[in-house]
Amino acid sequence: xxxxxxxxxGVSKFKKARPDKTFQAIVKEAVVYTxxxxxxxxxxxxxxxxxxxxxxxSDHFTxxxxxxxxxxxxxxxxxxxxxxxxxxxxxxxxxxxxxxKSIASGNMxxxxxxxxxxxxxxxxxxxxxxxALASDVSFDYPxxxxxxxxxxxxxxxxxxxxxxxxxxxxxxxVKNHMNAYHNPYAQKRQKLTIGDVRGAPIVAWxxxxxxxxxxxxxxxxxxxxxxxxxxKLEKATGKSVNAVKITGIGRGTDAMRMSDRPHKEVPLxxxxxxxxYVGKQFVGGKLKYPGIHSFRxxxxxxxxxxxxxxxxxxxxxxxFVELHDAYTSSEIQTYExxxxxxxxxxxxxxxxGKTFMPGIEYGLKLKDQPVCxxxxxxxxxxxxxxxxxxxxMQAVFAMWQLQGTIGKHFGDPKLxxxxxxxxxxxxxxxxxxxxxxxxxxKS
Amino acid sequence: xxxxxxxxxxxxTDEGTILFNVPMPRNVELLKDLSPIIIKQSYHIDxxxxxxxxxxxxxxxxxxxxxxxxxxxxxxxxxxxxxxCMECGGECDWxxxxxxxxxxxxxxxxxxxxxxxxxxxxxxxxxxxxxFNTLLLSRLIGLDPKEATLNWVGMKVKAKFRRNSKFKPxxxxxxxx
Numbered sequence: 378x379x380x381x382x383x384x385x386x387g388v389s390k391f392k393k394a395r396p397d398k399t400f401q402a403i404v405k406e407a408v409v410y411t412x413x414x415x416x417x418x419x420x421x422x423x424x425x426x427x428x429x430x431x432x433x434x435s436d437h438f439t440x441x442x443x444x445x446x447x448x449x450x451x452x453x454x455x456x457x458x459x460x461x462x463x464x465x466x467x468x469x470x471x472x473x474x475x476x477x478k479s480i481a482s483g484n485m486x487x488x489x490x491x492x493x494x495x496x497x498x499x500x501x502x503x504x505x506x507x508x509a510l511a512s513d514v515s516f517d518y519p520x521x522x523x524x525x526x527x528x529x530x531x532x533x534x535x536x537x538x539x540x541x542x543x544x545x546x547x548x549x550x551v552k553n554h555m556n557a558y559h560n561p562y563a564q565k566r567q568k569l570t571i572g573d574v575r576g577a578p579i580v581a582w583x584x585x586x587x588x589x590x591x592x593x594x595x596x597x598x599x600x601x602x603x604x605x606x607x608x609k610l611e612k613a614t615g616k617s618v619n620a621v622k623i624t625g626i627g628r629g630t631d632a633m634r635m636s637d638r639p640h641k642e643v644p645l646x647x648x649x650x651x652x653x654y655v656g657k658q659f660v661g662g663k664l665k666y667p668g669i670h671s672f673r674x675x676x677x678x679x680x681x682x683x684x685x686x687x688x689x690x691x692x693x694x695x696x697f698v699e700l701h702d703a704y705t706s707s708e709i710q711t712y713e714x715x716x717x718x719x720x721x722x723x724x725x726x727x728x729x730g731k732t733f734m735p736g737i738e739y740g741l742k743l744k745d746q747p748v749c750x751x752x753x754x755x756x757x758x759x760x761x762x763x764x765x766x767x768x769x770m771q772a773v774f775a776m777w778q779l780q781g782t783i784g785k786h787f788g789d790p791k792l793x794x795x796x797x798x799x800x801x802x803x804x805x806x807x808x809x810x811x812x813x814x815x816x817x818x819k820s
Numbered sequence: 821x822x823x824x825x826x827x828x829x830x831x832x833t834d835e836g837t838i839l840f841n842v843p844m845p846r847n848v849e850l851l852k853d854l855s856p857i858i859i860k861q862s863y864h865i866d867x868x869x870x871x872x873x874x875x876x877x878x879x880x881x882x883x884x885x886x887x888x889x890x891x892x893x894x895x896x897x898x899x900x901x902x903x904x905c906m907e908c909g910g911e912c913d914w915x916x917x918x919x920x921x922x923x924x925x926x927x928x929x930x931x932x933x934x935x936x937x938x939x940x941x942x943x944x945x946x947x948x949x950x951x952f953n954t955l956l957l958s959r960l961i962g963l964d965p966k967e968a969t970l971n972w973v974g975m976k977v978k979a980k981f982r983r984n985s986k987f988k989p990x991x992x993x994x995x996x997x
Contacts, residue, residue, distance in 0.1 A: 396858050397856050500834070500934070502933060502934040502937055503933075505931075505932065505933040505934070506935060508933075514869070515869075515871055515989070516957065518933075519989050520944065520989050520990055521939065521942055521990075523929070523932050526927050526944050529927035530925045530926060530927045530944060530945070530946060531925070533926060533970065534924065534925040537973045537974075580929075581928065581929050581930065581931065582927050582930070582968045583968075634957070635946075635957075636899065636900045636954055636955040636956055637954045637955075639907070639953060640953070669924070669946065
C-alpha cells in the first residue's frame with residue numbers, strides 16, 4: 378500500500394437550517410474553501426482530481442435517492458468515478474477511509490471525500506424517528522425507539538457497574554461547548570456550567586438536552602492524495618502543500634440490536650493486561666464485555682488503527698482526539714474503548730482535566746493538566762451532527778490542528794495546540810454498530 | 821448555578837399559509853437576493869412488513885407466550901429471537917422463555933420519535949433472563965417515571981401481555997414482580 382495524505386479540507390458552517398441552499402450548493406461551499414486554501418483554481422482541480430467518495434446517511438432526510446450523483450454533477454466532477462458510502466453516524470469516517478483506500482491501492486492519486494446532511498427538512502421528533510429506523514424495526518423501533526433512549530439505557534448500566542455520575546457526564550458537555558466557543562463553524566457556542574447541563578430538560582433519564590448533540594444542516598470535505606497527487610497539486614498551484622499523513626485506519630462492527638451484545642473477554646491494547654479487568658470492582662469479579670456499557674466496535678477499530686500506526690500507549694502517543702460525542706455518555710464510553718483510560722474509569726477520567734484544552738478557562742476545578750485534549754473543536758455536542766458531514770468535519774479539524782493552521786481557519790488561535798504530532802479521529806454509528814478510527818500525523 | 825430562564829421566543833408552530841404566488845423583480849439580476857421558497861410536502865407510506873422467520877415470536881405473544889431461541893449446536897440462548905446463531909452460525913430452535921427476569925438497565929423517555937411522543941413519559945428497559953445470553957428490549961410499566969433511580973437496575977420483573985394483540989413487540993411488557 379502507498380502512503381496517503383490529507384492535503385486540504387473545508388467545512389460549511391453547521392446550522393440548524395440552511396434553507397438558502399440545496400445540499401449540492403452547501404457541499405460546493407466546503408469544496409470551494411478546500412481549493413482556495415491550497416490556491417488551486419477550480420478548473421485545474423477538475424482536471425487533476427481522479428474521483429470522489431460521497432457521504433450521506435439518510436435517504437429519508439433528503440427524500441431524494443442518489444443524492445450523491447447530484448452533488449457530483451453540481452461540483453462538475455462527472456463523468457469521473459464516485460461511490461456513495463452509508464454507515465449511520467459513522468458515514469463520514471467511513472467515507473474518509475474509503476478515499477484512503479482509493480489512494481493506498483493506487484487506484485487514484487487525488488480523491489475528494491465529501492459529505493453532507495440536511496436534517497432541517499423535518500421537525501426534530503420526525504428526525505428522531507428517521508434516525509430510529511437505524512435500529513431493528515421489528516423489535517426495537519416499535520417499542521418506543523429513539524436513540525437518546527438507547528444511549529440512556531447504555532449509560533445507566535455504565536453508572537450502575539462503574540459508579541459513573543451525571544456530573545462527570547456534564548463535565549464533557551461544559552468542555553465541548555466551551556471549546557466550541559472559539560470555533561466559528563460550531564452550531565452551539567455556549568459557556569455552560571455543570572448546573573446548566575443538569576438543569577436542562579431531561580430527554581431520556583438521565584440525559585438532558587445538553588448531554589445530547591443536535592440535528593444540523595451542513596457539509597464537509599477533504600482532499601486525499603498520494604505522493605504523486607501532491608506533486609500534481611504542487612505543479613498546478615506552484616505552491617508547496619502542507620500535507621498531513623494518514624498513518625492508521627481501523628474499523629469495527631457490532632450487532633444492531635444492543636440487546637444482542639454478548640459477554641466475552643476484553644480485546645486488550647498493548648498497554649493493558651488481562652488482570653486489569655478482574656477484581657471486586659467488576660460485577661461478578663470480572664468485566665463482562667462489551668455488555669451494553671462498552672462499544673466492542675470502538676475497541677476493534679482502535680486496535681486496528683493503533684497497530685497500523687504503531688501506537689502502543691494511546692494516551693501517551695496521541696496528542697488529541699476528535700471523537701464521536703453524540704452523547705456526553707458516549708464520549709466517556711469511548712475514552713475506554715480507545716484505551717485513553719481503562720474500562721470503568723471513564724467517568725473519573727472525564728473530570729480529571731486530562732481531556733481539556735490548555736489555556737481555556739472552563740470554570741471547573743480540574744486536578745490534572747491537559748494530556749490529550751478530546752474534541753478540541755467542540756465535538757458533535759457543540760458543533761452539531763449533520764451525519765454525513767460529521768466524520769469529515771473531524772478530519773478537517775484534525776488536519777488543521779496538525780498543520781498548525783487553526784488560527785487562520787477559525788480566526789482565533791485559542792484552539793490551536795502547541796505543535797501536535799499525532800491526532801485520532803473516531804466516527805460511530807448506531808449503538809456502536811459501526812465505528813471507524815483513523816490516525817493522522819504531521820509529515 | 822443556573823439562573824431561572826424566562827422564555828424569550830414565541831412558540832414555532834407547524835401550520836402556515838399556503839403559497840400561491842411570490843414577488844418577482846423585473847430585473848432578473850436581482851433574483852439572487854430572492855428569499856428561498858420553502859414548501860411543505862406530505863409523505864405517507866404504508867409498508868407491507870413481513871416478520872419472516874421471526875413470525876412465531878409475534879404469534880407467541882398473541883397467545884400469551886414469550887419465546888426465545890437456542891442454538892442447537894452451541895446452546896447459546898437468544899432472548900430476542902435469532903434463528904441463526906451469531907456465535908457459531910448454527911441453526912436455532914424456538915424455546916419458551918421464563919416469564920420473570922431482571923431489569924438489566926432502563927430509561928425514562930421524556931421525549932421520543934414522532935410516533936411515540938403522545939406516550940411520553942414512558943419507561944424502556946432491557947430485561948435479562950436466567951439461562952439466556954442476550955437481553956430483551958421492552959416497556960416497563962407500573963413505576964413512577966418521576967422517581968427514576970439506579971436502584972431499579974436489578975429489580976425483578978414479570979411479563980404481562982396485551983389482551984388484544986397488535987402483533988407488535990409491545991404486546992408484551994414488564995411490571996415489577
